[in-house]
Amino acid sequence: MPKSDRSFYFRTELALVFMTGRKAHDLRELYEGIRAVPEASIYHHTHHSLQWPGDLSEPTNDFADWVRQVLKNEPVAEKLAAVDVYRYHTLKDLREALAAVLEPVLESEPKGAAREAGSGEEFVFLTSSLYNIPTPYTAKDLREFSDCLRKVSVQSLYYHIFEALLRPPLGTNDFSDWLSGCLDERELAERISRLDPYSHSMEALRARILEEVERRLGATVPDAGS
Amino acid sequence: MPVLSDYRAVAGPQTLDEVRFLGDRLKGRRLLHVNSTAVGGTVAETLHFLMPLFRELGLEARWEVIKGGEDFHTVVRKMRQALQGGYERFELRDYDLYLRVQEENLGVLPADHDLVMVHDPEPAGLVRGRRPGSRWVWRSHLDLSQPDPVVWNFMRGIVGSYEMTVTGSPSFAQDLERPQAVIHPSIDPLNEKNRLMAPEEISAVLERLQIPNDKPLITQICRLDTHSDPVGAIRSFRLAGKAVDARLLIVGAPADDEPGGEDVYDRIREEIRHDPLIHLLRLPHTRHAEINAIQRASAVILQRAHREGFGLTVTEALWKGRPVIASPVGGIPLQISHRKTGLLAHSDEGTAYWIKQLFQDPGMAVQLGENGREHVRRCFLATRQLRDYLLLFISLESPGDQVSL
Numbered sequence: 001m002p003k004s005d006r007s008f009y010f011r012t013e014l015a016l017v018f019m020t021g022r023k024a025h026d027l028r029e030l031y032e033g034i035r036a037v038p039e040a041s042i043y044h045h046t047h048h049s050l051q052w053p054g055d056l057s058e059p060t061n062d063f064a065d066w067v068r069q070v071l072k073n074e075p076v077a078e079k080l081a082a083v084d085v086y087r088y089h090t091l092k093d094l095r096e097a098l099a100a101v102l103e104p105v106l107e108s109e110p111k112g113a114a115r116e117a118g119s120g121e122e123f124v125f126l127t128s129s130l131y132n133i134p135t136p137y138t139a140k141d142l143r144e145f146s147d148c149l150r151k152v153s154v155q156s157l158y159y160h161i162f163e164a165l166l167r168p169p170l171g172t173n174d175f176s177d178w179l180s181g182c183l184d185e186r187e188l189a190e191r192i193s194r195l196d197p198y199s200h201s202m203e204a205l206r207a208r209i210l211e212e213v214e215r216r217l218g219a220t221v222p223d224a225g226s
Numbered sequence: 227m228p229v230l231s232d233y234r235a236v237a238g239p240q241t242l243d244e245v246r247f248l249g250d251r252l253k254g255r256r257l258l259h260v261n262s263t264a265v266g267g268t269v270a271e272t273l274h275f276l277m278p279l280f281r282e283l284g285l286e287a288r289w290e291v292i293k294g295g296e297d298f299h300t301v302v303r304k305m306r307q308a309l310q311g312g313y314e315r316f317e318l319r320d321y322d323l324y325l326r327v328q329e330e331n332l333g334v335l336p337a338d339h340d341l342v343m344v345h346d347p348e349p350a351g352l353v354r355g356r357r358p359g360s361r362w363v364w365r366s367h368l369d370l371s372q373p374d375p376v377v378w379n380f381m382r383g384i385v386g387s388y389e390m391t392v393t394g395s396p397s398f399a400q401d402l403e404r405p406q407a408v409i410h411p412s413i414d415p416l417n418e419k420n421r422l423m424a425p426e427e428i429s430a431v432l433e434r435l436q437i438p439n440d441k442p443l444i445t446q447i448c449r450l451d452t453h454s455d456p457v458g459a460i461r462s463f464r465l466a467g468k469a470v471d472a473r474l475l476i477v478g479a480p481a482d483d484e485p486g487g488e489d490v491y492d493r494i495r496e497e498i499r500h501d502p503l504i505h506l507l508r509l510p511h512t513r514h515a516e517i518n519a520i521q522r523a524s525a526v527i528l529q530r531a532h533r534e535g536f537g538l539t540v541t542e543a544l545w546k547g548r549p550v551i552a553s554p555v556g557g558i559p560l561q562i563s564h565r566k567t568g569l570l571a572h573s574d575e576g577t578a579y580w581i582k583q584l585f586q587d588p589g590m591a592v593q594l595g596e597n598g599r600e601h602v603r604r605c606f607l608a609t610r611q612l613r614d615y616l617l618l619f620i621s622l623e624s625p626g627d628q629v630s631l
Contacts, residue, residue: 014244016617019399019406040627069564120371120555124396126408129621133247133631135240153240 006182008175010137010148012156013163015048015128024123026116027071030063031102033125039091041127043166046085046094048128051158051202061085063098066123071115076105085162086198089170132159142183145175146213154202161197161205173197175209188216227278228416236415237609245609248616249283251631255619257287258339262302262348264291266512268411268538269345269367272611275414279612290335292349294327302348308374309347309381321380328352341619344388353387361622364388367411369398369535369556389622394536395557407618410560411536412611413545413602418514420545423522431519435507442472442525444581447517447539450490451481455553458530458574460497460504465578470585474504477520479511521546526584526591530577531555541606544568544598549591551580567601568594 020041024030034042045062060081068077079101088094117123137152139145149157160174169177173193180189191212197205234242257280261269273289280287294302301323304314328351335352342362344350356362364385370378370393378400385391385402392407393399399406413420432439444463448454456476463474476494480487491508498504509516521527527543527550534556541561543550550568552558562568569584571577584591604610620631 012240012244014248014613014617016614016621017408019393019396019408021401021406038627120397124399126396127627129626130628131617131620131631132628133244136243151239153238156240 006140008139008145008148008178008182010135010139010152010156011132011159012135012153013130013132013159014155015044015130017044017126017128020125020127022125024117024125027067027073027076027102028106030067030123031099031106033123034063034095034098034102037125038127039095040129041125042091042095042098043130044126044128046083046098047158047162050085050162050198051155063123066117070117070121070123073115076101084198086165086196089165091166130163132163142179142185142213142217145179146210146217149206149210149213154206157202157206185216188212228275228414230279230282232416233607233609237603237607241609241613245279245613245616246283247631248613248620249280249285252616252619253284255285255341256339257285257341257343257619258336259287259289259343259345260292260335260349260352261289261345262292262299271414271417272411272608273345275417275608276612276615279608283616288336288339292327292331292352293334294331294348297323298327305347305377305381306368308377310369311372311374314374314377316377325351328354341622343392343615347381350381350384353384356387361390361619362388363390363392363618363622365392365409366398367394367535369395369533370400371398373400390618392618395560397556407621409611409614409618410557410606411538411541412606412608413538413541414608415545419518420542421518423515423519428519428523431516432523435509435516435520437475437505437507437520437523438473439523441503442585443475443520443523444470444472444526444528445475445477445520445524446528446530447477447520447543448529448531449481449487449511450478450494451487452490453531453533454478455530455532456490456494457497458553458577459528460494461574462528462530462571462577462581463504465574466581466585467578469582472503472525472585475507475520475524476505477507477509477517479508517542518546521548524548526551526581528577528581529553529558530574531558534558537561540568541602545602545606547595547599549584549594550598551577551584561601561606562598563601565594567598 020037022033022037024033049060064077064081067073067080083097085094088097135152135156137148139148164174165171176189176193179185192209195208200208230242259273263270277287277289301320308314332352332355337357339360342360343365344352345365346367350364353362388404390405390407391402392409394411396408446456446459448456450456459476480491494506498506521543527548529540529550529552531553536557540550540552540558544561550562551571552562552568554570562570564570569580571580
C-alpha cells in the first residue's frame with residue numbers, strides 16, 4: 001500500500017502444501033515432531049481447518065483430529081483442540097503451547113501414550129508455502145469497507161484476521177489496525193478486535209464484523225452473509 | 227470447451243480472480259505437459275479441461291503424449307502395478323526397453339519450454355533431455371505408499387532429476403530428497419459426469435436403464451475388481467434390514483486391465499440372484515451422463531473398498547450433495563471428514579448402522595450432503611487444481627515460506 005494512500009486493500013492468501021518427510025505413529029512421535037518441524041508446519045496444521053466457511057463443529061486442529069480419530073485419546077485431543085491459536089502471537093509460542101499439552105501426558109501416562117497408529121494411519125507432517133496476493137476489492141471509507149467485506153472470500157477474511165496476528169503489529173487484526181489508524185474509528189476497531197474469531201465459523205465472523213460496521217454506519221443490519 | 231468465466235457460478239468469483247492474477251504472472255511461459263495417453267483415465271480427462279484454461283490465461287501450453295509400441299505399454303503397465311504394490315516379474319530388458327523409448331521420444335519433443343510437467347512413470351525418463359533454464363516437475367497420480375522396492379529404486383533414480391515432485395495425497399507419497407508438493411486431483415463440475423441435470427432428464431435415464439424408482443436408491447458405483455468391495459455393500463444393505471425400505475444398486479463393469487474381473491461380476495450376480503431389492507447394472511465408467519443421473523437419483527451413495535486411489539467417484543457423489551458412506555482408504559479420508567462431510571465405516575456392520583441412521587434422520591443426510599458439496603467446491607474442483615498448478619509454477623520461480631506477490 002502506498003504511504004499516502006489510506007485505502008484498505010483486501011488481499012488473500014493461497015497455500016501450496018508440501019511434505020516434510022516426517023511422520024508420527026504415537027503421541028511421543030507427535031510430540032517430537034511438533035518440537036522439530038519448521039514453524040510453517042505448525043502454522044499449517046493449526047490454521048488450515050479454520051478456513052472452513054461454515055459451522056461444522058468445535059474449532060480444532062490437525063493434531064487434535066488425529067489424536068481423536070486414530071489414537072482414540074479423547075482427553076488429549078480435547079486439550080489439543082482447546083489450544084486457541086488466536087491467543088498466540090508467534091508460532092514459537094503456539095508450538096510451546098501444543099508441546100505443553102503433550103509433555104505431562106508422556107510423563108504421567110506412558111501406557112496411554114503408547115497407543116500406535118495402524119499402517120497408513122500415521123500422522124503426516126505437512127508444511128505450506130504461503131502466497132499472499134491482491135484481490136480486486138479496495139475500500140476508502142466505512143461504507144466501501146462494508147461492501148467489500150460482503151464480497152471477499154473466506155480466505156481473505158482469514159488472512160486479515162488470523163494471519164494478521166502473526167505479522168507486525170503483532171496481535172492486531174488488519175481491519176482494526178486500519179479502522180483505528182486511517183479512519184480514526186477507534187471504538188469500532190476495539191469492538192472488532194474483541195470478537196473471538198476462534199469461537200466463530202468464518203461466515204459467522206464475517207456476519208459479526210458486518211453487524212458492528214453497519215451499526216456504526218447507522219444502517220439496518222442486513223441478513224448475515226447475504 | 228468451457229472457458230474460465232463458465233466456472234464463475236460453481237467455483238465462485240473470488241477463485242476466478244485468484245486464477246487470473248496467478249495466470250498473469252505466468253503469461254507467455256511455455257508450458258509442456260507430457261503423459262502416456264490422449265484419451266481415457268483421470269490424467270487425460272484432467273488435461274483435456276486444463277489445457278484450454280492455461281491457454282486462455284496466456285500461457286503457451288502444449289500437451290504431448292509419449293509414443294511407444296505394444297511392448298513398451300506392456301512394460302509400463304507392469305511398472306504401474308508394481309509401483310502400486312502389485313507383484314510383477316521384470317527382466318533387465320524391460321528396463322532397457324523403457325529407457326530406449328524415452329530416448330526415442332526425446333528426439334521429437336519440443337525443446338523450447340520453460341515449465342514441464344511430466345505425469346506418472348511412463349514418460350518420467352524424459353527428464354534426461356532437460357535443457358538449462360527449464361523447470362521440470364514430476365506429477366505422480368499413483369499410490370506409491372507400498373511400491374515394489376526394486377522398481378521404485380529404478381524410478382527413484384529418475385525422479386531425483388526433477389526439480390520438484392507432486393503427489394495427490396500425503397498417504398500416496400514416498401520420501402524423496404526433492405521438495406514434494408501435495409496437489410489433490412479434481413473433478414470438472416461442467417463435464418458430462420458432473421453437470422447439472424433436470425429432474426426429467428434424470429428420470430428418463432433411469433427409465434431407459436430400467437432402474438425402478440418406487441423406493442429410495444442406495445448406490446455403489448465402482449470398477450468390479452478385487453480392490454473394490456461391492457459384496458461388502460450388499461452385506462451392509464442386508465444387515466441394515468427392514469428398517470431401510472430401499473433398493474441397492476451396484477453399478478460398474480469388470481476391470482479390463484485386471485484378470486478375474488468377469489469372475490467378480492459373476493460372483494455378484496450369483497449373490498443377488500434371488501434378491502429382488504438388489505440390482506446389478508453393468509455400465510462402463512465412460513457412460514458419464516448415465517452415471518451422473520444415477521448419482522443424482524440416489525438417496526445414499528456407498529463406496530465400500532479394500533483399496534482405493536484418490537476416489538474421485540466419491541468426489542463426484544459429494545459434489546451432487548449426496549450423503550456418502552465410504553471405507554477410509556486411499557484418498558477418501560481427505561474428502562470425508564467423519565460426520566462432517568460424510569460418513570466413514572470400516573466394516574459392513576458400521577456401514578449398515580450409518581445407512582439406518584441416514585434413513586431415520588433425513589436432516590442428517592441433508593446436512594452431510596450440503597457440507598460434502600461445499601468441501602468439494604473448496605478443495606476438489608478443476609479451478610482449484612488449476613490454481614494450485616499455477617501456484618506450483620510460480621513457486622519454482624519464487625520459492626519461500628511466505629511470498630507476497
